[in-house]
Amino acid sequence: QVQLQESGPGLVKPSQTLSLTCTVSGDSIRNGGYYWSWIRQEPGKGLEWIGYVHYSGSTNYNPSLKSRVSISMDTSKSQLSLKLSSVTAADTALYYCAGHGLGDPFDVWGQGAKVSVSS
Amino acid sequence: SYVLTQPPSVSVAPGQTAKITCGGTKFGGNGVNWYQRVPGQAPVLVVYDDSDRPSGIPERFSGSNSGSTATLTISRVEAGDEADYFCQVWDRGSDHAVFGGGTKLTVL
Numbered sequence: 001q002v003q004l005q006e007s008g009p010g011l012v013k014p015s016q017t018l019s020l021t022c023t024v025s026g027d028s029i030r031n032g033g034y035y036w037s038w039i040r041q042e043p044g045k046g047l048e049w050i051g052y053v054h055y056s057g058s059t060n061y062n063p064s065l066k067s068r069v070s071i072s073m074d075t076s077k078s079q080l081s082l083k084l085s086s087v088t089a090a091d092t093a094l095y096y097c098a099g100h101g102l103g104d105p106f107d108v109w110g111q112g113a114k115v116s117v118s119s
Numbered sequence: 120s121y122v123l124t125q126p127p128s129v130s131v132a133p134g135q136t137a138k139i140t141c142g143g144t145k146f147g148g149n150g151v152n153w154y155q156r157v158p159g160q161a162p163v164l165v166v167y168d169d170s171d172r173p174s175g176i177p178e179r180f181s182g183s184n185s186g187s188t189a190t191l192t193i194s195r196v197e198a199g200d201e202a203d204y205f206c207q208v209w210d211r212g213s214d215h216a217v218f219g220g221g222t223k224l225t226v227l
Contacts, residue, residue, distance in 0.1 A: 046218050049217070060214050104167075105168075
């Protein structure tokens with residue numbers, strides 16, 4: 001059973017870079033059939049897909065965030081990471097990592113990591 | 120790109136049937152997925168590809184898709200079903216995921 005756990009600072013200052021890590025256990029992050037996404041939920045709003053990374057190195061990002069986001073994978077640590085630059089209060093959200101096949105539903109999720117952007 | 124519209128809230132008494140809709144532009148043959156999110160817990164996939172149920176999800180949860188409106192139906196609603204429900208599709212052209220705004224189900 002695959003399990004995901006997000007981690008990272010809960011508070012980030014405006015204009016800085018938000019960095020989160022998702023540790024994958026129970027299955028190989030190198031599973032070629034799996035893609036790993038980041039998804040967030042701002043307070044009082046719906047879910048927003050941020051982007052995904054695949055073991056092959058391919059990535060795909062939400063156009064609304066593409067200029068500020070980077071998702072990568074460290075297979076030696078079974079981790080994927082999210083970096084979101086130039087954050088503002090609008091980036092305050094609960095951030096999830098999730099696994100899925102290409103075009104398939106998100107069938108495994110982490111518990112989420114709450115990040116607040118404030119000075 | 121797709122825009123998925125959900126009602127902000129649905130209320131239902133225990134034992135009754137709850138219907139949560141997800142509408143907008145034509146889904147274009149893309150299957151609709153539904154997730155349940157209980158505050159403080161990880162989201163859970165409850166219906167995928169319009170009407171299929173993952174193992175472990177009760178038969179009380181079912182889905183349908185008319186082409187422009189997808190519906191999640193929860194029969195014999197229980198107090199434990201109180202949660203936020205989100206619909207989701209993949210935009211095949213760009214491989215971008217799109218979510219609805221979510222519906223808060225309240226069990227009266």
